[in-house]
Amino acid sequence: MSEKNTALYIHVPFCIKKCPYCDFYSVATLSLKERFVDALLTEISLREDPQSAIDTIYFGGGTPSLLAPREIESILSRVRDHFNLETDCEITLEVNPGTVGPGYFDEIRRFGVNRLNMGVQSLCDEKLGFMERIHSAETAGQALRSARRAGFDKLGFDLIFGLPGETETSWRKDLDRALEFHPEHLSCYMLTYEPGTPMHNELQAGRISPLDDESAASLFKFTSTYLEANGYLHYEISNFAAGPGHRSRHNRKYWDLVPYLGFGPSAHSFDGSTRSWNHADVRRYGDELEQGVLPVAETETLTREQVLIEMVMLGLRTSGGIDIKAFEKISSQGFMEMFKEVARECAARSWAMIVNHRFILTLEGRLFLDTVTSLFAEKIWNR
């Protein structure tokens, strides 16, 4: 496995119903699923590249676990026919615990899926009710046990915290329930109110009182220290692994600006300098592929400044920080020469440190990720 191998992302744009806080592209029109799978198979064939070595495949969405095992089998087999898959390829499927019946995990494991990311969100029914999830804590527990029984030894959970009124005590209880399942990976996201979502409208109308900034910051710090005390590595702002080998190989490629291919409506691709993305419209996606046309909505070639900003933005999110040498290779300018004042300010506030040629945010600094990123971006644009 090489860090430079290509990652492959497949966007499955269906959900049983839309959650009120979610702004990912998906529709609840399941009758379009068969047509989507046909179009996806065509897209994979049209974008064939037997030279590129693929070592991670990620089925995201939407709700990829709405795909029947035989649909997953045909998609993976089409990928194998048109790309060069590494033998130890990490193949992850995002699972909504409310969608899986008996035998599902055994079948998908047989077809090659070797890692699951479960959209648990919480193991507390009250929180699940607020988020209008289709599953209960009990259903999530059953799905997790059934995945383990099927032999999955790479299990990740998505959890959401920072709901109105949430306290350290209630969040800790939720985390403890999750830890009883010994997940190899945890993604803990603070609830955000994205413009255009029903929950954002509720907030605007004053029907939801969000957590204040201080409580949100304290929950974020608590999450990090509590999970680290329980043996997890806080290796990216929202991600924790039960050891270095359990970090998401796929997501690390995004953070390291490694090329990736994205298939499906709204999916993005990146070849190292150019980014393109498909139409976020499953009908148009199908129409274009049925005519043998790639459903690309837009393409942009990153300028050197944009690449540098991405390196900063992505690097600051991770525990590895910004790789100063790699940055200087692209910028052709000394890092400290460019960012002397930013580094001084971050050091004075205990937001960052430089270790082994890497500029790394501290836990305190991670609370100010957006501020630090803008300080860097301003210097890059004005250099």
Ligand code: SF4
């Ligand atoms: S199931 Fe996931 S992708 Fe679908 S609406 Fe809910 S949060 Fe969004």
